[in-house]
Amino acid sequence: MAAAAMATLRAHQACSRATAVADELPTTLPPAFLAFLKRNGLDVSIYAAAATLPRYVRVKPQAISEIPEIEEELGLKLSSLTWLPNFFSLPPEAQIASTQAYQQGKLYGMDAASGAAVAALAISPGDHVLDVCAAPGAKLCMMAEFLGDSGSLTAVDISRPRLAACRTMLRKYDLGRRTRLYLGDGTSFSLLPLTGTSKLSPANVCDDQCHNEEPTEVTGNSDRLCKGGFQKDARAEITSLYGEWRSGRTRQEKRAAKRAKYLGIPEQISWDDRAPELFFYGVDSGVVGMKVADVAQTCSDSQNTSLRGYDKVLVDAECTHDGSLKHITKYEQWGWETFERRFLNEDRIASITSLQLRLLSNGFRLLNPGGTLVYSTCSFTKDQNEGVVGRFLATHNNAELQEVELARQWPCSPGGLPHTLRFDPVSSNTSGLFMAKLTKLGCGPSNKSEVGGC
Ligand SMILES: C[S@@+](CC[C@H](N)C(=O)[O-])C[C@H]1O[C@@H](n2cnc3c(N)ncnc32)[C@H](O)[C@@H]1O
Structure with missing residues (x-):
């Protein structure tokens, strides 16, 4: 189909979905959340799409040949995503947790937009990869798959129970061999990848x-x-x-x-307790x-030396989660007070962009020149996305936004800064996600204290 016809069809589909969602507008969203949306210029009708949004699963490459058996067990067809390899959509009501395929670690639930954030990093075997906000770990698992049998994966999260879930996931899917998990603060984490080989067999x-x-x-x-x-x-x-x-x-x-x-x-570790704790390490993690x-x-040990930092960094930052539709609607059952306390508390909102900026800056500090960093959030707000990236670029003249070439085929919209991308339920049929891909330019006077030989 010609590109123009494809674009028209997509616009038409988005339009009819928008009309449908407006008809089903939920009335139960709490006033504090509605006020938050209004303050941020966000359209409430998007939340009606939660009920019709498909579920997505990533099937591990080794299990792709077993799709017919998996479909038989699920009692429904997996619909392959043409734009994201190994991802499949399922009807929203599909239950996967009780299936053998899920229990045997052949597939895991992961929104397609989250998969796109990992794909944008373009991880190659041999890369040393850092995940700054890793838990509960779906993106980490996908990164471990891309890494294969060389390189390393270092992951940090500040929450002990969430990190425990992450460790369980890595072990269930047998993807932890090259991974180190740290309980720590991503705004100050400073450990470098282990580039040598293990000294003992x-x-x-x-x-x-x-x-x-x-x-x-x-x-x-x-x-x-x-x-x-x-x-x-x-x-x-x-x-x-x-x-x-x-x-x-x-x-x-x-x-x-x-x-x-x-x-x-x-x-959760205290904000003052900055020493990272090694929480898990795989047998080939070095x-x-x-x-x-x-x-x-x-x-800091590596200043002015040839010690290397990371080739790829994911900063999937903590955010208000307002774009995570299924997550948001679960609070109908869990109680909106919990949501308000966790995400809409005034102090929390005030501090979250500062946290995001510090996570991004520290992830970038640990990136090698020429390396790639993806900053993502599941918030729709400009402050947490373009706002944070804009503030970061204003103080880092060795950082440059990069095009995600794969995104030419993705059902997403451009963000408010060049090359940034936005996924949303209406145009992408996914949960909400913002992403910016950045690269670190070569050494200059402004990045003297950073890793990678500068
Ligand atoms: C959006 S979630 C990450 C989702 C994860 N990347 C995945 O794919 O499953 C944000 C995470 O950031 C963690 N977090 C919050 N503050 C942090 C900090 N200062 N340092 C490291 N992690 C932090 C939270 O505990 C939470 O697990």
Whole structure:
């Protein structure tokens, strides 16, 4: 079909969907949310699309040949997305959680717009990738798939329970081999990728004499390791090496859970506690066999050296979630007070753009020159999207917005800055998502303190 005819058809489809959604406008959205939409110039009718929006799943490449069996189990046809490989749409009411295909880790639920944000990063095998706000981890899983058998994936999130969900997901889908998960603050995270190879093969790992579940400085014999911990040898010099990661909650996690339960607070690290905690590492993440000090090599250690940062960075920033339609409508059952407290609280809204800017700036600091960063949110507001990116560009003359070439085939609209993109239920038939793709230009006077040899 000619491009012009295609555009007309798309506009027509969007228009008839818009008419349909306006007819089904929900009346239950709470006043605080309606006021938030009004303040931000957003049209409430978009939320009526929530009920008709398809569900999307990503089928792992290894399971693509099993689509007929998966369809039979689901009792319906998977409709392949022509613009996003391995993504399929399902009717909104489709239930996947009880299927064997889901339980066996052959597919996972993920909105197509979220898949597009990962595709925009153009991850290649061998890349060192950083995910600054990783949990609960659907994008992380997709990034791990793209990475394949080389390179590394480092992921950070500030919420312990969400990070635990992320770890469960990586393990369920067997995608954690090259991944390190950190409980930490993405605005200050400074750890560099591990570019070397593991110093010990699993054959050298011993089972006995294990003392700790987490690495600590101990007197040890660096030739032999314990699974998930370290052994003591009084004769050897002070050293500590990582063994294989062991499942189950670490002592540190159990302590934090107990404390959070006692205080009745969420298990989240405090904003002042900036030291990242290694929460999970895969067998090929480069951690096994490394000294604690080497794994903890930070960006500040690397000034004026040749230590490298990350090739690709995703900053899928915390936001007000107003574009995440299905999520929003769930609050009808969960209670709008929770939504108001979490997302519409005045202090929270005031601080969120500042948080987003700091997450973006820190992700960019850790990016190698020539590398790619994608900033995304699931908010429709200009402040959290074009506003944050505009403020960032005003102070980073080594950053440049880039075209997402794949997007020429995507059902999205242009954002308010060159090359930025917006997905929404009416024109894209997806949840809401904004994305900006940035690259870091070569070293200049303005980026002297950044990684990558500058
Ligand atoms: C939009 S969600 C990320 C979704 C995730 N990328 C995915 O695909 O599943 C935003 C995440 O940012 C995390 N977050 C909030 N503040 C943070 C901070 N200062 N540093 C790191 N993560 C943070 C939240 O805990 C939340 O999990």
